[in-house]
Amino acid sequence: MFKGAVRLLLTIVVLCGWGAAAQTGEIEFELGFRSAVVENAWNPLRLVVRDLPTVEFELRVDQGTLRSGSIPLTYFARVDTSRGITVFEDELFIPPWSSLSWTVRTGARTVASGTIDPRLRDERPLSLLLSATPGRWLASLPAGARPQEVAAGELSERAAAYSGVAALIIDGSASAPTLESIVTAAAAGAVVVLVEPLPTSHAALLELLTASPGGYERLGAGWIVSTPAEGVSQALSGHSGFPLEESLRALLTGEERAAPPALSRLTVVAAAALYALVVVLLLRFGGDAGIPSALLVGIMTATASWLLLRPDRPVIEQPRTVVVSAGGLGLAVPTLALRSLPGGETLVGQQMRSAEVLPYSLQGDGTRLTLGRWQRELLVGQPELALGELAWSGERLTNLGERVLRDVIVLGLGPQPPLRPGTERRPVASEETSLPPIYGELLALLPAGTAVANDGQHFFVALPAGMEDTL
Amino acid sequence: MNPLRQLVQRIVLPDAQQYLTLYLIALLFALMASWPTAAAPVNDAWFALAYARAAALGLLSLGYGATLAAADRREQRLVAAMLALFALLALPLEIAAYAASYPATALSWVLPLPALTALAMYALGLLLGKVLLAIRLHPLIPIVVPAALAGMVALDMTIGVNLLNPFTAAVRVSWPHLTMLLLAVLTLFVFLSQRIQKEAV
Numbered sequence: 001m002f003k004g005a006v007r008l009l010l011t012i013v014v015l016c017g018w019g020a021a022a023q024t025g026e027i028e029f030e031l032g033f034r035s036a037v038v039e040n041a042w043n044p045l046r047l048v049v050r051d052l053p054t055v056e057f058e059l060r061v062d063q064g065t066l067r068s069g070s071i072p073l074t075y076f077a078r079v080d081t082s083r084g085i086t087v088f089e090d091e092l093f094i095p096p097w098s099s100l101s102w103t104v105r106t107g108a109r110t111v112a113s114g115t116i117d118p119r120l121r122d123e124r125p126l127s128l129l130l131s132a133t134p135g136r137w138l139a140s141l142p143a144g145a146r147p148q149e150v151a152a153g154e155l156s157e158r159a160a161a162y163s164g165v166a167a168l169i170i171d172g173s174a175s176a177p178t179l180e181s182i183v184t185a186a187a188a189g190a191v192v193v194l195v196e197p198l199p200t201s202h203a204a205l206l207e208l209l210t211a212s213p214g215g216y217e218r219l220g221a222g223w224i225v226s227t228p229a230e231g232v233s234q235a236l237s238g239h240s241g242f243p244l245e246e247s248l249r250a251l252l253t254g255e256e257r258a259a260p261p262a263l264s265r266l267t268v269v270a271a272a273a274l275y276a277l278v279v280v281l282l283l284r285f286g287g288d289a290g291i292p293s294a295l296l297v298g299i300m301t302a303t304a305s306w307l308l309l310r311p312d313r314p315v316i317e318q319p320r321t322v323v324v325s326a327g328g329l330g331l332a333v334p335t336l337a338l339r340s341l342p343g344g345e346t347l348v349g350q351q352m353r354s355a356e357v358l359p360y361s362l363q364g365d366g367t368r369l370t371l372g373r374w375q376r377e378l379l380v381g382q383p384e385l386a387l388g389e390l391a392w393s394g395e396r397l398t399n400l401g402e403r404v405l406r407d408v409i410v411l412g413l414g415p416q417p418p419l420r421p422g423t424e425r426r427p428v429a430s431e432e433t434s435l436p437p438i439y440g441e442l443l444a445l446l447p448a449g450t451a452v453a454n455d456g457q458h459f460f461v462a463l464p465a466g467m468e469d470t471l
Numbered sequence: 472m473n474p475l476r477q478l479v480q481r482i483v484l485p486d487a488q489q490y491l492t493l494y495l496i497a498l499l500f501a502l503m504a505s506w507p508t509a510a511a512p513v514n515d516a517w518f519a520l521a522y523a524r525a526a527a528l529g530l531l532s533l534g535y536g537a538t539l540a541a542a543d544r545r546e547q548r549l550v551a552a553m554l555a556l557f558a559l560l561a562l563p564l565e566i567a568a569y570a571a572s573y574p575a576t577a578l579s580w581v582l583p584l585p586a587l588t589a590l591a592m593y594a595l596g597l598l599l600g601k602v603l604l605a606i607r608l609h610p611l612i613p614i615v616v617p618a619a620l621a622g623m624v625a626l627d628m629t630i631g632v633n634l635l636n637p638f639t640a641a642v643r644v645s646w647p648h649l650t651m652l653l654l655a656v657l658t659l660f661v662f663l664s665q666r667i668q669k670e671a672v
Contacts, residue, residue, distance in 0.1 A: 262514065262571065265506040272502055272564050276495040279560050283482050283491065290479060291556065298563045305567035314573060341573035373574070374513040 026050040027104050027112035031059075031092070036148045037116065038164025039096055039123035040245075042353075042382060044156050047079060047088040052106055055079050057088070059102040063095045063357050073097075074361035091160035091382055092362070093353035097121065122146065125166035127236075128190075130155070132173035140232040141167075155181035159331055160382040162188035167236055171195040171229070176202045183208070187220025187329045187385055189241030194226045218326040218465055220385070242324050242463065243445055244333065244383070250441035251322060251459060252335055252355075252378055259376075260311040260341065275301050315340045317348075319457060325388020326463040332386035336379040343373040352379035390419070390453050390460035397451050397462070398424035405453035405460065407436040412448040419453060427451070478556070481549040490531055491557055497527045498564050506568075517572035520565055521641040524585060526620075528558060529637050532589045533616045536596015540604055547597070548663055554593055558585035580644045588637055591655035595619070597662070 028048035037043050049055055057077045064071040073095065079088045094100075101115040124146040129137055134149040141147055145166070156162070157180045168185050170177065172195065182205055186192045194205055208224050209217050215226040216235070221242035225235040275297070282294040318337040323330045340346050348367040354360055355378040360369035371377060389401030390408075399405050399419040408416040414430030435443060439452060442461075446452070449464035481487060498520060505519035532554050539547055562585060569581055599619060603609045623635035633645040640648040 259512045260573075262507065262512070265503065265508060268506050268567070268571075269499065269503045272499055272567065275563060276492075276499060280488070280492055280495070283479075284488060288476055288479055291475065291482070294560055298560055302563040302566040305563060306570045308570075309567055310570040311573060342575040344575065373515075 027052075027055075029102060029104070029112065029114065031094075031102075031116070032164075033126060033128060033148050033150055033154060035116075036126055036146070037094055037100075037120065037122070038125055038146075039094055039121055041123075041125065041164030042091040042093050042160040043164060044158075044161040045075075045090045045092045047077075047104070049079055049081050049086045049088070049104075051084070052081065052111060054081060054106065055111065056105045057102070058105070059092065059100070061094065061097045062099040063097055063359075065098060068357075071357055072359050072361075076361065076363045078364060089156070089158075091156075091158060091163070093163075093380075093382075095353070095357065096123070125164050127167040127169065128155075128165055128185075129169050130174050130177060131169065131171045133171075137169050137171070137232060140169075140236065142233075142237055151175070152177040152181075155185065157181050157184050158382075159184050159188040159385050162190050163383060165190045166241065167191045167193060169193045169195065169232065170198075170202070170205065172198040172202045176205070179204050179208075182224070183219065183329065184385060186222040186224045187331050188383060189221035189244055189331065191223045191225060191236060191239045191241060193232055193235050194224065195232060196226055196228050218463055220326060220329045221324045221331040221463075242331075242461075244324065244331070247324075247442055247445050247461070248322060248333060248335065248355075248380065250445060251439065252320065252337070259339065260316055263309065271305075311341060314342050315346055320459065321457065322459045322461070323386055323388050323390075324461045324463065325386075325391060326465055328387075328391065330386045330388030330460075331383050333383045334381035336381070337376065338371070338379060339374060339376040340371040341374055343371055343375065345370050348379060350381060352381045354378070355380055388460060388462055389458070390451060390462045392451065392462055392465055393424055396424045396426050399453075401455070401458075403455040403458075405455055407438055408451065408453040409435060409439070409443065410449070410451045411443060411446055416451075474552075477545070477549055478552050481546075481553055482556070487553055491560075494527050494531060494557055495561060495564075497523055498561055502564060502568060514572045517565065517568035517574055518642055520568045521581075522638055524561065524565060525588065525637040525641040528554075528561075528585060528589050529592050529620050530616060531557070532592035533596040533599065533619060534612070536593040536598075537600035537603065537612045537616055538596075540597050540600025544663065551590060551593055551659065551663070554589040555586045558589040561585065574642070576642055577644060584641070587649075587652045587656060588640075590659055591652040592637070594655045594659035594662070597659070 030046045031037055032043045047057055057079060059075040061073040062070050063073055075092055077088065077090065079086060098118060099115065102113060103110055104112040124144060126148045127141050127145045128148055128150045130150055130152060131137060134147065138147055152175045155177045157178065162185045165185065168190050170193070182192055198206060206226060209215060209226050216239065217224050221244060223239040225239055227235045278297055279294045282290045282297065286293050316339045319334065321332055321334045323332045336348060336352060338346065338348065346369055347365065350366050351362045352367050354369065358369065358377070360367055367379065369377065387400065389399060390405055391398050391400055397410070397419065399421055402421050404421065405419040408419055410416055410427040413427045415432045415435065416427050416430065419425065438454065443452070446461065447464065451462040453460050501519045501523035502516055505516040507514045535550050535554060539550055562582070565581065569578065599615065603612060603615060624638065627633055627636035627639065633639045633648045634651050639645065
């Protein structure tokens with residue numbers, strides 16, 4: 001009888017314990033490749049939720065310093081999950097920071113939280129090693145490189161994840177990655193080095209280079225290079241990804257964008273003076289009709305000035321996308337120049353990062369930031385794969401898009417005529433020396449043979465396909 | 472004689488013409504000084520214009536009120552209407568600057584404010600004039616009027632609430648200030664209508 005009661009109690013205790021464990025569930029959080037966070041770059045974010053109902057994930061980054069005070073960047077995501085395992089992945093831009101913490105809540109209960117030690121801050125890009133013996137390649141990396149071992153399954157197929165990756169070395173000793181992840185890494189700006197000979201499981205990767213007898217191919221903003229083991233060091237030093245950040249800065253910050261249309265001071269003051277003169281004359285010489293006439297002129301002037309001077313919307317948005325392409329694939333970076341005329345909280349309908357250090361938050365509905373009156377801010381979105389509408393086809397320049405490309409320039413040959421949709425043309429040396437100011441300082445960053453063009457909203461950079469790196 | 476004709480006859484007098492011209496020139500000057508150039512695209516013209524309007528209209532209305540404290544009922548009524556008309560006629564300049572500046576202040580606040588300010592300051596000026604007459608300091612009006620305006624600013628800064636300061640209220644909605652304006656305007660109307668009844672009797 002007594003033993004039976006003890007057994008029953010034990011069973012109840014065990015069942016209660018199991019129930020509590022199931023309720024607590026399990027959270028795995030990782031920022032960066034194997035927690036190697038790269039500052040000033042988009043980092044892959046991975047949250048694994050086991051056996052928990054819907055959770056709310058919040059990551060807080062303080063971008064401030066002792067001098068500036070707190071400048072928070074908040075990332076918020078609601079992960080809808082049924083019982084079982086849910087994997088949530090995204091990419092998050094990590095600016096220079098003084099503290100970084102995260103919390104996972106379900107309802108009012110915090111189920112997991114953590115911080116990242118500020119001493120681990122590092123803005124050096126990663127050199128990913130996909131190898132069973134990663135130590136073998138450390139000596140081949142350039143000085144100051146930041147090696148990080150990865151497994152094939154950890155390689156993302158989203159371009160933004162490779163924003164902080166300089167190189168990816170694959171020697172075939174580990175399991176083969178997907179073709180998509182390698183193409184994405186290269187297009188995003190990484191130098192992908194395939195160490196030959198590769199086993200048959202990796203044969204699909206080498207097919208990427210079948211059209212390149214030299215063993216290297218520019219793809220998007222990066223490279224795919226095939227080399228024997230002794231040539232890895234040379235392959236890494238001879239190739240580098242496209243300088244995306246510098247190019248964006250050169251292209252986007254020089255111009256006063258998102259400014260509302262305005263009348264000149266002279267025009268406005270002259271019109272106002274004319275109005276004042278008419279009013280005074282009407283009151284002085286208009287007799288009984290003077291006052292009604294002056295009021296009527298006032299109403300007409302107020303209406304006309306409102307229609308003429310009032311901007312259509314309180315927030316002016318000017319989107320511009322930069323597409324860097326080579327080898328038939330491109331990396332598109334959406335940007336948005338934003339100006340809030342009355343100021344206050346502004347919501348942008350997509351998740352973007354600020355080009356300046358200012359407080360903002362990223363949520364499911366987009367990016368929220370508070371701007372001052374007439375403050376202009378430049379936002380940059382996640383890089384993503386795209387087809388470059390401006391492409392080299394041998395020695396001919398092709399417009400693969402549906403819009404006329406203007407301000408066409410080939411570095412080394414000069415300005416070229418506009419390129420109509422679906423047409424291709426062999427560029428010729430131009431006698432025209434003046435370059436359109438719309439490209440700012442961008443042209444100085446590009447290698448010879450690069451073509452640039454735009455359709456007003458999209459800026460295309462077509463890198464020359466095959467030659468050794470001159471960047 | 473109908474009221475409109477009386478007002479026309481009052482407005483063509485030299486003092487009214489000169490003050491209206493000066494008022495409009497002050498606003499034009501503010502507009503010219505603050506309208507943005509290509510180098511500085513931020514348009515803050517409305518703020519400068521609103522402050523200039525508050526200062527000019529405040530001084531003008533206080534001054535007229537103080538000097539007309541001993542005037543007859545007809546003159547006081549006509550000047551009240553004239554000041555409200557001045558405020559209305561300058562509104563198109565303010566609307567133009569408001570449209571281009573796109574401030575966060577609501578237009579529904581900006582539109583009635585000048586006329587209300589003019590009438591409220593005029594009422595305050597009448598009260599001020601009566602007091603100065605009573606204590607035989609009427610010749611000090613040119614000093615007391617700007618001092619009164621400065622006093623309103625100082626009082627608001629001291630108590631931390633925008634009750635009387637027309638400059639703060641010119642660019643920011645303030646319910647306490649609106650209450651004070653409405654009280655002053657109501658008092659003005661009651662004051663003038665009481666005198667009309669007395670004179671009629």
